[in-house]
Amino acid sequence: MTPVLQVTNIRKQFGGLTAVDGVSFSVNEGEILGIIGPNGSGKSTLFNCVLGQYQPTEGEVRVDGQLVTGLRPCDLNRLGVSRTFQLLQVFPQLSVRDNLILAGQEHKGTMGTRLFGARDAGLTADANRMIEFFRLSHVADEKAGGLSYGQQKLLDAAMAFMAGPRLVLLDEPAGGVNLTMLGHLRERLQAINAEQNATFVVIEHNMEFVMALCDRIIVLAEGKVIAEGTPDAIRSNPEVIEAYLGH
Amino acid sequence: MMDFLTSRAFKGTVFVLLVIGLIVLPFFLRPFGLLLVAMWMVHAVAALGLNLTLGYAGQISMAQGAFVGIGAYCTGLMTLAGVPYPIAFLCSGVLCFAIGWVLGYPALRVQHHYLAFVTLAFSTLVFLVMRNEEWLTNGIYGLTDIPRPVLLGWNTGKAQDFYFFTLLMTSILAFCVWWIISSPWGRAFVALRENPVRALSLGVDTRRYTLMAFAMGSSIGGFAGALYAPLVQFFEPNSFSLTLSLKLLLMVIVGGAGTFFGPFIGAATEVLLPEWLRIAQGYYLIIYAMLVMVLMMFCPTGIIGLGERVIAHLRQKKISSERSAQAQAMGADTADKKEGAGQ
Numbered sequence: 001m002t003p004v005l006q007v008t009n010i011r012k013q014f015g016g017l018t019a020v021d022g023v024s025f026s027v028n029e030g031e032i033l034g035i036i037g038p039n040g041s042g043k044s045t046l047f048n049c050v051l052g053q054y055q056p057t058e059g060e061v062r063v064d065g066q067l068v069t070g071l072r073p074c075d076l077n078r079l080g081v082s083r084t085f086q087l088l089q090v091f092p093q094l095s096v097r098d099n100l101i102l103a104g105q106e107h108k109g110t111m112g113t114r115l116f117g118a119r120d121a122g123l124t125a126d127a128n129r130m131i132e133f134f135r136l137s138h139v140a141d142e143k144a145g146g147l148s149y150g151q152q153k154l155l156d157a158a159m160a161f162m163a164g165p166r167l168v169l170l171d172e173p174a175g176g177v178n179l180t181m182l183g184h185l186r187e188r189l190q191a192i193n194a195e196q197n198a199t200f201v202v203i204e205h206n207m208e209f210v211m212a213l214c215d216r217i218i219v220l221a222e223g224k225v226i227a228e229g230t231p232d233a234i235r236s237n238p239e240v241i242e243a244y245l246g247h
Numbered sequence: 248m249m250d251f252l253t254s255r256a257f258k259g260t261v262f263v264l265l266v267i268g269l270i271v272l273p274f275f276l277r278p279f280g281l282l283l284v285a286m287w288m289v290h291a292v293a294a295l296g297l298n299l300t301l302g303y304a305g306q307i308s309m310a311q312g313a314f315v316g317i318g319a320y321c322t323g324l325m326t327l328a329g330v331p332y333p334i335a336f337l338c339s340g341v342l343c344f345a346i347g348w349v350l351g352y353p354a355l356r357v358q359h360h361y362l363a364f365v366t367l368a369f370s371t372l373v374f375l376v377m378r379n380e381e382w383l384t385n386g387i388y389g390l391t392d393i394p395r396p397v398l399l400g401w402n403t404g405k406a407q408d409f410y411f412f413t414l415l416m417t418s419i420l421a422f423c424v425w426w427i428i429s430s431p432w433g434r435a436f437v438a439l440r441e442n443p444v445r446a447l448s449l450g451v452d453t454r455r456y457t458l459m460a461f462a463m464g465s466s467i468g469g470f471a472g473a474l475y476a477p478l479v480q481f482f483e484p485n486s487f488s489l490t491l492s493l494k495l496l497l498m499v500i501v502g503g504a505g506t507f508f509g510p511f512i513g514a515a516t517e518v519l520l521p522e523w524l525r526i527a528q529g530y531y532l533i534i535y536a537m538l539v540m541v542l543m544m545f546c547p548t549g550i551i552g553l554g555e556r557v558i559a560h561l562r563q564k565k566i567s568s569e570r571s572a573q574a575q576a577m578g579a580d581t582a583d584k585k586e587g588a589g590q
């Protein structure tokens with residue numbers, strides 16, 4: 001079986017600094033892969049290289065076996081790869097519903113039908129379903145900028161799912177989210193994973209969250225993969241404890 | 248009541264009343280007044296176009312006046328050469344669309360004040376062409392005796408007829424703009440303004456939308472020029488100098504960038520207000536400049552933003568007064584109970 005995502009020997013240099021140093025990994029369909037590592041270990045940079053936000057200095061990325069290095073983020077997204085960013089990124093002046101419709105509209109029709117066709121690109125029902133799924137119904141018509149941080153974080157994640165992606169890369173989805181909301185978020189992600197067989201790669205510092213969510217984890221330190229395995233194996237790996245988890 | 252003030256129904260009502268008002272207006276105004284109102288509409292159209300580029304898509308342009316000029320010269324020259332007005336009108340829009348598209352390319356590389364400088368340079372370039380290329384534009388003497396169109400037997404030569412013609416065209420163009428901003432394109436433009444990186448990650452082809460925002464905004468500027476030419480019937484390069492671009496920019500910002508009605512209000516403050524404030528004479532500009540400064544300091548979202556704030560404030564007041572009324576009622580309740588308990 002071809003992996004949904006195959007990353008081979010990615011390297012990214014910023015001037016003299018090597019942020020990502022020859023990282024390879026692959027993710028199979030329906031899998032949830034966690035990426036952990038200390039601050040500055042190159043996790044977000046790795047995402048940006050995979051998603052076409054940055055041009056990697058070296059290495060290649062394949063989605064379903066197809067070479068995608070060099071593709072623009074919007075083209076990659078239309079192939080069914082979506083993401084969230086480490087820092088919250090919603091459109092504050094658009095309503096919650098419009099944020100979601102926007103996240104789906106470019107996957108429907110052409111530029112022409114988007115100009116002359118339905119005002120909502122036929123996505124209101126989908127958006128409402130997503131709003132309900134992420135329990136945002138009571139704020140559906142509010143401007144996203146007026147929501148609480150945790151709610152915006154949920155909306156941010158919901159937007160990544162709006163177009164029914166095959167592969168979703170989430171950069172610290174739990175950052176700044178409170179405990180109740182956190183359990184809720186994990187449950188949502190697992191539900192989407194189970195129902196739509198979506199494949200996830202999740203960067204996260206919250207160990208409890210990662211261990212409970214992921215099937216497999218890779219650990220980055222100084223731009224290199226230092227360990228890979230099941231949550232239990234990672235938890236007891238002496239090198240990981242040394243580099244990241246502490247005592 | 249307060250909810251009604253921000254509802255779609257309210258906006259629709261205002262729009263219909265406005266249009267009815269503009270239709271009956273000719274029966275109360277003299278020709279000069281009518282042409283002034285027509286002038287307001289033409290400026291509003293140009294500002295609507297800039298609002299699409301700047302207010303919605305967030306791409307600053309200091310060249311909207313130049314596009315009005317290109318549109319005006321295109322229509323003026325063509326109709327003077329005997330080309331039917333509708334064809335000249337369409338050519339103005341198409342020409343500005345094409346030039347606007349090309350002007351959009353710098354916006355793919357630079358943003359904010361750098362983009363302002365690029366468009367500023369373009370504006371100067373267009374002005375120089377209009378002034379120096381005498382074989383084409385008649386140089387500093389400009390174009391004179393531009394005919395007003397005769398459409399399907401309707402001669403728009405008289406002030407009142409031309410007023411109605413302008414009203415019709417303005418309504419059509421305003422509808423087109425409204426159609427664009429309420430479509431998925433409008434949503435994509437706002438996304439482009441608010442967070443291009445996130446928009447790109449959601450499949451929004453930001454290159455294409457940026458170019459489109461420039462092209463469409465410019466083309467509406469061109470249409471405004473095509474209306475301006477037969478309205479004034481005489482113009483020269485100075486009519487479209489940088490001053491016009493700056494005025495249009497001011498209209499969009501004072502009215503409320505990124506709102507549909509903002510450009511209409513902004514254009515009114517630029518075109519109509521000076522006439523009504525004639526009494527203030529030379530002080531008018533000083534008063535106006537000061538008002539703009541105060542507005543920008545306290546309400547950078549323009550007059551529309553100010554209105555929204557007032558409505559929000561009133562609503563808040565109403566809610567809190569309802570709350571306190573409720574609280575009083577409840578207080579009376581508990582007091583009753585206490586009395587009851589005492590007995």
Ligand SMILES: Nc1ncnc2c1ncn2[C@@H]1O[C@H](COP(=O)(O)OP(=O)(O)OP(=O)(O)O)[C@@H](O)[C@H]1O
Pocket residue numbers: 014017019037038039040041042043044045046086
């Ligand atoms: N655009 C950039 N230009 C220069 N250096 C960068 C850039 N982006 C990241 N870096 C550097 O690359 C290194 C890795 O950063 P990155 O953001 O990938 O870390 P991270 O693992 O995501 O950290 P965190 O857990 O804090 O989010 C850091 O040293 C950072 O300073």
Ligand SMILES: [Mg+2]
Pocket residue numbers: 043044045086171
């Ligand atoms: Mg990071």
